[in-house]
Structure formats: structure tokens, C-alpha cells
Amino acid sequence: MTLANLLAIQRLLAFSATPEGVQRLLAAAVRNLADAQLAQLSAENRFDAAYKCIMQCAMLGLWAQGYRTSTSQPGHHQTALQALPLTMGLPNDIIIVLDALRKQRNLNDYEGDPISDAVVSECLAQAQALLAHTRKFLQTQFPDLLATSKKN
């Protein structure tokens, strides 16, 4: 499956992100990662914040390549994660883990299953790694999106 195929079946939409938009989303991902490390929060909320950071990084990958997910389609989180090898060259080995974290989120949100310590620490580690990867990816492949336009 290519990004163009995902566009054809309307799992993705064409989207032209602005540098301001990209920088705003990147800043939100950074804030979420910081919140995920607040020891006074519950395991559930730390997990949620780290997961949000992961999802925002996945969106940044899509935006940079000229796409966004179609939020009116079911499973847009899954689509965003599964696009990561295509957008930012992530290995499948990582996608398996990110997708398992997505399922944990569903079980926690909709059935109240608790989030274990192991899941919080894995989600945090994955968010940290993915945010660092996203930054580097944008800096090297799409530096224009990170440029500040404060000329006048």
C-alpha cells in the first residue's frame, strides 16, 4: 500500500500544511511529551499524553508528505500509524508496538481496562523516540516547514 493508494481509497486526503501549522503541531507534541512525564498524574493520563504525542508525530509525517487522515473514516488513528513507514521510514517492528499501544488506548478509553506500569513506560519511550525522529526528519527533509517567517 502506498500513500497514493491510501488517498485513492479515501483513507487519506490531500493536504498542504503551512510552516505555522507544522510548528504549532510540533509544539503540541512537545507539550504532551512533557505532560506524560508528570509523576503526579495517573498512569492513564500519562499514557494518554504520550499517546497523543505519538499521534501528533504521525500526523506531522503525513502533513510533510502532503496528506492528512480522513477523520470522517473509522480507524484514522490506525491509518496514521500504519502510514509511518511510508511517511518517515519507520521499521515495521516499531509499528507493531505503536499499534498495540493504540489498542491499549481503546481498551482503556472504552472498557476501563487499567494501564499497567509497563505500558506507560513503553508509550513514553516510544513517544520520546518518535518525537526525536520526527524532528530530525523535518530538519533534514523539509527544513522549509520549520523555518520562521519573521522577516518583516
Added chain:
Amino acid sequence: MLTDLLFGAYRKKVLGLLLLHPDTDYHVRELARQTGTAPGTLHKELARLATAGLLLRKAQGNQVRYQANQQCPVYPELAGLLRKTTGAAELLADVLAPLQPTLACIFGSVASGTETATSDVDLLVIGDIGFADLVRATHPVQAELGREINPVVYSVPELQRRVQAQDPFVMDLLRNPKIFLTGTEHDLSQLTGHTASAGV
């Protein structure tokens, strides 16, 4: 495996498929394909199991279909034996072994035999094991089972903390049926300080 010894590898596969899907009837060729056996020998084998009352034989036109006979007096015991030794339990026990868990068991609908076509396999693993390692180890089994695996991993202290706090998820898990892959019911009650069916 124990059931290979009791039934023979090939009879175990056929019985595992039929007795664990008692609402489905199968054509011989279908059974042969799903269990990787030769239809020729399977014909005789199935006829014998039907004569013994363990299977129902149904002629549909010129097709013969087989289904588990739930009225057979030993059906519940045999199905229980196969549930514990074939399918999810056998595959998961194999992939978990290298992680050396303190304890591992299947819980939820698959353990209680109330699963539907879309049920997940709920897996509890106790030990100092990372979530990513557990996910990577169990991931290939999902395709083989045609079911998603929902892994839950706790260290021994976290399990004990949750029992002490009467965490509803963990208390529910302790009360309900489990299929043990590593360790026993006794080992689990040693870890938690609770006996299996204790109302406390």
C-alpha cells in the same frame, strides 16, 4: 505435548478443530485442508469417531459433513482438554517461553469458552518483561489464530499492589477461569496471597 501423546498429532488437530468449533460442520476436504492432513486417511478416521459417538455425520446430497456431537457424555471434558492444549494455549506457551515469565495465563472469553468469532485472546503475563518485547513475541500468533491478542503485563510488585488496592479489573481476572501457560493456579495464589475462588 501431552495431547500429541494421548491422541496422536493428527487426530489432535482434527478433534481440536471440530470440538472447539461445535457449531460448525465441515466437509472432509475442508478438514483436510485446515489441518494439513490427507483426505484419504481422514475419511476413515472421521467415520470411526462418528461411530464412537464423538462426531455427528451428516449426508448432504453426495457430500458428507462432520460436526462435534455435544451430546456425547465426554464432550465437555474432551473440549476442555483440547482448549487447554491446542490453539491459542499451545502457540502462546511456545512464544512466551524465551521471555521466561514468572507466570502466564489466558483469561477472558477464550479461557471460559464463551468466545465469539471476533473475541480477542486476553493474555496475562507476570514478570519483569517489557510491553514491547511481549507484543513482538506474540504478534506472529495473531495471524495464525485469526484473533487479536490483548497482552497485559504486570511485575510481581505491581500485581500485588493492584490486588491490595482491590483493582476491579485484576479482582475480576482472579475470580474467573484461566488457562495456565506458565505456572499454576496455586502459583498465582501464592503471588497474590488470595485463593482462586475466595470472596474475601
